[in-house]
Amino acid sequence: MDWFEIKNWLELSTGLARDSLHVYAGVGVQLFVALILRRSLASPVPWLFVVFAAFANEFYDYSVVQAPQNREPVYFDEAVSDIWNTLLLPTLFLVIARFRPNWLTGSVAKNRKPVSADGDRQSS
Known part of the structure; x- marks a missing residue:
């Protein structure tokens, strides 16, 4: 069973598009690589694995499909x-983990004052 058949099987067996x-x-590749390599999602390494996997998959799809000349623009749109x-x-x-990690952890910066329900900063 080649990769194209595996993808078809996944589509049929899960019912997902x-x-x-x-x-x-x-998301699965990013989390799996971060777990295996013991890297944070803030590290670009798991993200780079996703980039590589996405382009490798599209290259494989293009080489298997062997689109005729009149289908190439349609294939390009699908690949994008x-x-x-x-x-x-x-x-x-990656962006949130690098630049706003407190969004993921729920922690508040130490030098910030809590915000009340009406949006005003509370004094301490």
């Missing part, structure tokens, strides 16, 4: 959509 599978695969779907959430996780 390929676009959804790209989203789940991107697949890469977009695969990279969107992992990129968002």
